[in-house]
Amino acid sequence: MRKYFYWCGVLANLAFLGVFLIWARSIYWLGLPLPLYSQKVAADLRVNYPSVAFVAPLFDFFGSFEQKNYYFRELNPTKWHGAGAHPDFTPAQQGELVVVSDTDSLKKALSSAKPGQQIMLEPGVYAFERTFEMRQAGTAEAPIRLTGRRMHQVQLLLKGEGLLLLAPHWQFENISFIGNCDTHDSCQHALHISGRASDVLIRNNSFRDFNSAIKVNGLKGNYPDRGLLVNNTIYNTSPRKTKGPATPVDIVAANNWVVRANFIFDIQKSAGDEVSYAGFIKGNASGGVFERNLVMCEANLKGGRHNALGLSFGGGGTGAAYNRDGVTGTETTGGVMRNNIILHCPNDVGIYLNKAKDSLLENNIVYNTVGVDVRYSQSSAKLVNNVISGRVNNREGGQHQLDSNLIVARGFFTGRDELKDFFAAPDLMDFSWTQAYPEQPAAQRNADGNISDFCGAIVQKPYLGAFAGEEFCHKSAKNP
Known part of the structure; x- marks a missing residue:
């Protein structure tokens, strides 16, 4: 009887190992690392299949093998130098200059803009409470320009679209x-x-x-x-x-x-x-x-x-x-x-x-x-x-x-x-x-x-x- 249970245990372990290897091979051919695949399966079980979510901890175990790569500094976009907006950029001044310093003046300038105008925003905060439509057209030779005088000092607070x-x-x-x-x-x-x-x-x-x-x-x-x-x-x-x-x-x-x-x-x-x-x-x-x-x-x-x-x-x-x-x-x-x-x-x-x-x-x-x-x-x-x-x-x-x-x-x-x-x-x-x-x-x-x-x-x-x-x-x- 003891030998019977011994061989049952051996066969059970071999079966588990075989299933695991087949499962691992299928994941490998998907091109996903085992931890990532396991994390996705665990999340899917908990959200979409709660009746069988009791097996999710097994996948959490494999997910814990993950070796993380990440950006481990605090990124401050106003001090970033590289791809993206440059803090020292100054828009060229050309055409008819319209200088605004408050929200009402900005809305008026946008609503009456003409080809060749440059609407220049002084440093400050300009708040819009809803979507603001602009229907005036510029031309290829004389576009309409909306520019801020200093980067990160001209803020448009927007809602909706x-x-x-x-x-x-x-x-x-x-x-x-x-x-x-x-x-x-x-x-x-x-x-x-x-x-x-x-x-x-x-x-x-x-x-x-x-x-x-x-x-x-x-x-x-x-x-x-x-x-x-x-x-x-x-x-x-x-x-x-x-x-x-x-x-x-x-x-x-x-x-x-x-x-x-x-x-x-x-x-x-x-x-x-x-x-x-x-x-x-x-x-x-x-x-x-x-x-x-x-x-x-x-x-x-x-x-x-x-x-x-x-x-x-x-x-x-x-x-x-x-x-x-x-x-x-x-x-x-x-x-x-x-x-x-x-x-x-x-x-x-x-x-x-x-x-x-x-x-x-x-x-x-x-x-x-x-x-x-x-x-x-x-x-x-x-x-x-x-x-x-x-x-x-x-x-x-x-x-x-x-x-x-x-x-x-x-x-x-x-x-x-x-x-x-x-x-x-x-x-x-x-x-x-x-x-x-x-x-x-x-x-x-x-x-x-x-x-x-x-x-x-x-x-x-x-x-x-x-x-x-x-x-x-x-x-x-x-x-x-």
Whole structure:
């Protein structure tokens, strides 16, 4: 009898070990570290399957193996020197100057703005209690400009959809846009650019505490094409408590938008599906570009277990009524992501392609994320000269081609980001190479001297990662 129970115990242990190995193998082929997979399963059981949640502690046990990577300093955006808004930027003065110093004067100036006018805001606080519409149009030769005299000293407190722009050729520079609401659903946007509002420039501003700070979409068959979002800092001071979208840069159905050299961080969403994006372009749009941006899903807001993703062509998809020209099936065509650094999105991918046709991912660094997802049969992507931790994964028919990339899997049992061994201090944004520059040759490209790397250097030769050379940007490009 004793021998019987002994062999029963041996067989039971072998069966458990076999099941565990099969389970671990299936997770491995998903490309997820065991701790992250376990954490996701435990959370799903507790929320969606409470009747069997008693097994969640087992998954918590495996989740505890995680070796964390994170930005372990306090990030002060007003003192940050690098990607994003520059504190010493001064907008040029040109055209007819209209100087305002209070909210009533500002509203009057916006309502009566004329082509060529520059509305200059003196340092101070300007409070709007509801969405404010702007319907006056500038021209290509004489845009209407709204500028702050000193960065971080001109504050616009906004509610609802913030400033709703419905006319073309406007420019916004050197302003701090701040969501000023008791509930997060009451602060949707800072700038809502819609319909005929094409050819907009948004430069060197900060945006704080909005669900989707920059919202771009079509209206009545008109689309706000050819926008430029450059050198802005966009962040939240707490996870967004909303069931709706939470995406700082939310561009739908608009063509030829360029999102360049912005700093986007702390983008978590803590209600609804708890899924957020730093930025996406979608809705049957074409020609969109993300370049030289710094995305840090978690900086001051850490460890919330929310699914924060980096940059995306396609996002979570678009309702048929909101697609450009009513055409469905493809979210983007011909989108480009180049020279971006995306990091500290530990619970999901750094780049997500959803029905994104003919996408080019070139010279990006993707660190401390799950990697890259290429999803659905409409998605096709070419990846060239990228440095990626995690994996590049085809899902549900997506297709990709790899050319001279460095892809390093995260540790399976701990989730350790093995890519950190290649750089000086990647958790703190120092990506100087500490190992010999990887041996594989960088893919050839047409380097015509018009492309700047992440650090702003004009490059003419192929290189691996987001910057040319072995040393990262000069000291002022990193957090002091």
